[in-house]
Amino acid sequence: MAPPQQVRRDVGASGHHGGMSTPRFPVAAFLESDEPLAVVPLAEAEEAAAGARIADWAVALGASPDGSSVRTLQAGLAESLDLPGNAATNLDALADTLRDLPDRAEGGAGTLLVWTPAEGLGLEDDGLGTLLQLLLDVVDDIGRARLAVLVASDTVARQIEEDEA
Numbered sequence: 544m545a546p547p548q549q550v551r552r553d554v555g556a557s558g559h560h561g562g563m564s565t566p567r568f569p570v571a572a573f574l575e576s577d578e579p580l581a582v583v584p585l586a587e588a589e590e591a592a593a594g595a596r597i598a599d600w601a602v603a604l605g606a607s608p609d610g611s612s613v614r615t616l617q618a619g620l621a622e623s624l625d626l627p628g629n630a631a632t633n634l635d636a637l638a639d640t641l642r643d644l645p646d647r648a649e650g651g652a653g654t655l656l657v658w659t660p661a662e663g664l665g666l667e668d669d670g671l672g673t674l675l676q677l678l679l680d681v682v683d684d685i686g687r688a689r690l691a692v693l694v695a696s697d698t699v700a701r702q703i704e705e706d707e708a
Contacts, residue, residue: 570594573691574655579682580675580692582703588657588695595655600691601648605658613670616660620674624656634677641681645689653688659695666702 570591573581583591592602607619614632621631626640645654658678664671678692 570693571598573693574598574600574652577687578691579679579687580694582694582696582700584697584700585659585662585695586697588659588693591693591695592655592657595657595693599652601645601651601654603644603647603654603656605656607658607660607674609661611661611664611668611670613673616664616670616674619661620658634673638677638681638684641678641690642685645685653690655691655693657693657695660699663698664696665698671699 570581571594574595592604595602603624605620606623607616609615609619613634617634617637618631620626621637621640624640624644626637628636628640630637630640641656644656648654656678660671660674666672675694682690682692
């Protein structure tokens with residue numbers, strides 16, 4: 544498995560990838576780091592999740608299989624994680640319920656949210672950029688030791704790799 548690509552703060556929907564870095568390292572190193580979010584190609588997500596479980600992290604699998612708008616991505620993520628209330632329709636409610644995600648797991652080192660957005664979405668897509676920023680903000684709010692995010696996306700992984708070349 545090629546190691547995940549790390550993504551730093553300030554994910555922009557404008558197509559600008561400034562502030563992003565993708566040093567290559569295994570998932571265990573990502574989980575031990577302070578970085579809030581990493582990106583892996585879709586084919587590597589399952590192995591990364593297994594590595595997180597071995598490292599005593601709880602794993603929450605989220606997906607937004609359809610659409611590119613904030614609302615469709617949000618609804619897919621909320622529904623796949625079985626989030627309560629109006630998390631599927633209200634961004635503040637989504638953030639609140641994501642902050643509670645680590646409380647679902649008993650014990651363990653933390654919770655890794657593995658999110659698979661709709662195929663083909665890239666960093667220039669407003670919906671994806673908005674939700675990535677929301678996820679980063681949630682991790683910032685509750686602390687990296689409790690929650691980390693792994694985005695499984697061939698498109699985003701390729702964009703970051705090309706940006707670094």
